[in-house]
Amino acid sequence: MPPAAVMFTQTRLDVAEAELSELEEALEALGRPRFHARQIFQWVYKRGVTDVALMSDLARDLRSDLAASCTIATPVVERQERSEDGTMKFLLRLADGKHIESVFIPDTPAQTFCISTQVGCAMACGFCLTGKMGLVRNLTAGEIAGQVRVLAAATDLLDHPFNIVLMGMGEPLHNYDDTMKALRMLHEEHGLAVSPRRVTLSTVGIVPGLERLAREPLMPNLAISLHATTDEQRTRLVPPNRKYPLAEILDVCRRFPLKRRSRITFEYVLLADVNDTPDDARRLARLLHGIKSKVNLIPLNPAPGIPYERPSDERVNRFAQILADRHLTVSVRKSRGRDIRAACGQLIVEGGTKKSAAQTMALLMGR
Numbered sequence: 001m002p003p004a005a006v007m008f009t010q011t012r013l014d015v016a017e018a019e020l021s022e023l024e025e026a027l028e029a030l031g032r033p034r035f036h037a038r039q040i041f042q043w044v045y046k047r048g049v050t051d052v053a054l055m056s057d058l059a060r061d062l063r064s065d066l067a068a069s070c071t072i073a074t075p076v077v078e079r080q081e082r083s084e085d086g087t088m089k090f091l092l093r094l095a096d097g098k099h100i101e102s103v104f105i106p107d108t109p110a111q112t113f114c115i116s117t118q119v120g121c122a123m124a125c126g127f128c129l130t131g132k133m134g135l136v137r138n139l140t141a142g143e144i145a146g147q148v149r150v151l152a153a154a155t156d157l158l159d160h161p162f163n164i165v166l167m168g169m170g171e172p173l174h175n176y177d178d179t180m181k182a183l184r185m186l187h188e189e190h191g192l193a194v195s196p197r198r199v200t201l202s203t204v205g206i207v208p209g210l211e212r213l214a215r216e217p218l219m220p221n222l223a224i225s226l227h228a229t230t231d232e233q234r235t236r237l238v239p240p241n242r243k244y245p246l247a248e249i250l251d252v253c254r255r256f257p258l259k260r261r262s263r264i265t266f267e268y269v270l271l272a273d274v275n276d277t278p279d280d281a282r283r284l285a286r287l288l289h290g291i292k293s294k295v296n297l298i299p300l301n302p303a304p305g306i307p308y309e310r311p312s313d314e315r316v317n318r319f320a321q322i323l324a325d326r327h328l329t330v331s332v333r334k335s336r337g338r339d340i341r342a343a344c345g346q347l348i349v350e351g352g353t354k355k356s357a358a359q360t361m362a363l364l365m366g367r
């Protein structure tokens, strides 16, 4: 655990970056009782209050002490778009002026927040728009958890159950420590008390990260972005495959400690005439043999600058049928929010490192 002093950068404590135990220590360092940390957590997470002055069950002098010595950095909603299917995309501004996108997907039947873990992404998957940005920086734990606070408040869900999918911008296992810390902060019972069973972490399969994840006390559901059935093809679509090839990823999956009745989801983006043939489907079924798995097929969400096409529904169904015939559980992901570019792989904001601002704007504008 980092010493409380770490959080007093620029002499101010950022409550949004603290786990409960760290906040307790910080209060002690201020000469205050530890139990106030729980009250503060309730205000910040359960009630969405980030102004210390409004925390009415704290003594007045404590409030003024805190106002002088801490901040509660919270992403600011800069733009909010609503799709015709109810999906909402949020453009959030972070403390340093960088931007990320987060998405609310209603009634699937669950209420789901799709959260980012990085500004941009270093994985450079060939069909993903975020990958075009390159990695700008990791998000902090407070910024990851902060997206959930902001979206839950904006959608009136602070008091309702919701799911979290780490499927926004970025690769969660490439920002391991902050992602896991954010999950601990969200799990805190005096805060939003999000059960790990309601969280799904989606990854390209960074093997050392998967091995660490397998030992976590607080274990989210796991989704692996597979997308191909041979190393040659996967390396072309998902470049990290060069370092962590299919056999290694599937080997970790085979050994992954799953709770009773839980399974690993394998995501497979279908690209017309690239990875959507009956042979691909049969190979996929063979690869997953012996793994407690389910397959989530994602027909490509096309985007400007992405050199692939979405297969026909007929082709998607044929692929799904081959898997089902081999006793795999298959679902086809309905793409949500495409009219506002909130669907998988369509999240991108300006300021990426690989593209000039003008190029990125051109992508955003659709040309």
Ligand code: SAH
Binding pocket: 123, 125, 127, 128, 129, 166, 167, 168, 169, 170, 171, 172, 202, 203, 204, 223, 224, 225, 267, 268, 269, 298, 299, 300, 301, 302, 303, 306, 344, 345, 346
């Ligand atoms: N980096 C993580 C999480 C972010 S992406 C990962 O790769 O798993 C979440 C899912 O959306 C991944 O399965 C990703 O491959 C998929 N995706 C990316 N671009 C897409 C696109 N254009 N169409 C459909 N799905 C896409």
